[in-house]
Amino acid sequence: MFNKFEELQDYLKMKEKQGICLAFSGGIDSILLLYFCKKLNPLAVTINSNLQTHEEISFTEKICQDWGIKQIILDTDIFKIPEIISNPKDRCYHCKKNMFGKIVNTAEKNGASVIFDGTNFDDLQVYRPGRKALEELGIISPFAMFKITKSEIREYSKKCNIPFYDKPSTPCLATRFPYETVLTPEKLKMVEKCEKVLKNFGFASCRFRVHNDIARIEILPENFNAFIRQKDEIINSLRFTGLKYITLDMEGLRSGSMD
Numbered sequence: 001m002f003n004k005f006e007e008l009q010d011y012l013k014m015k016e017k018q019g020i021c022l023a024f025s026g027g028i029d030s031i032l033l034l035y036f037c038k039k040l041n042p043l044a045v046t047i048n049s050n051l052q053t054h055e056e057i058s059f060t061e062k063i064c065q066d067w068g069i070k071q072i073i074l075d076t077d078i079f080k081i082p083e084i085i086s087n088p089k090d091r092c093y094h095c096k097k098n099m100f101g102k103i104v105n106t107a108e109k110n111g112a113s114v115i116f117d118g119t120n121f122d123d124l125q126v127y128r129p130g131r132k133a134l135e136e137l138g139i140i141s142p143f144a145m146f147k148i149t150k151s152e153i154r155e156y157s158k159k160c161n162i163p164f165y166d167k168p169s170t171p172c173l174a175t176r177f178p179y180e181t182v183l184t185p186e187k188l189k190m191v192e193k194c195e196k197v198l199k200n201f202g203f204a205s206c207r208f209r210v211h212n213d214i215a216r217i218e219i220l221p222e223n224f225n226a227f228i229r230q231k232d233e234i235i236n237s238l239r240f241t242g243l244k245y246i247t248l249d250m251e252g253l254r255s256g257s258m259d
Contacts, residue, residue, distance in 0.1 A: 154166060
């Protein structure tokens with residue numbers, strides 16, 4: 001496994017003279033990629049849209065400050081983009097096309113001609129319509145290129161003493177709603193607040209998915225007993241949503257359950 005990471009780092013060094021820009025979301029994939037690029041004078045670009053939590057954006061700022069990396073944060077109002085807020089099945093394509101289009105422009109203005117993102121090899125095996133947009137824009141995904149998986153990224157991050165190696169994935173808030181559900185500021189804020197409640201109860205890895213007037217909570221199966229013990233307190237803390245039913249999904253947390 002480690003040979004793949006050595007080959008990857010050699011590849012990144014070859015790109016230094018072309019100017020490196022990294023789409024930095026703050027997930028462990030992009031964190032490790034940024035770690036590899038620290039000495040290559042990279043530009044980190046982070047999209048601040050209505051689809052990320054405020055905590056995630058602040059988290060990216062702290063990492064860039066701690067590591068001495070120049071960061072540009074691009075504010076984007078998705079509610080001005082009909083192809084996103086209508087939440088079609090190919091929403092991710094339109095979202096990536098828009099967001100990464102802005103990253104491409106920002107990179108060009110700052111003298112960077114190579115743009116990386118943290119897509120890993122596992123991402124190629126599941127439904128990811130946004131991949132098409134990245135290919136159209138010429139975005140390079142080094143982890144996918146060197147067939148490096150999520151578990152390998154976490155393991156190598158731990159080896160590098162990166163304290164966030166086990167950081168839970170935080171996909172965009174739109175993934176909490178079925179396709180064709182129109183996204184509104186109120187719906188996204190509600191999901192963000194509900195997941196913060198769940199995290200405060202000790203469920204760091206969680207999803208609060210909404211189906212009309214029903215909420216479907218996804219947590220790790222090993223945390224089911226802890227959830228049941230606190231059930232009444234958790235439900236009372238979520239009453240503000242006004243949803244008719246709040247349920248625990250017995251299949252547990254799984255990526256892409258809305259796909």
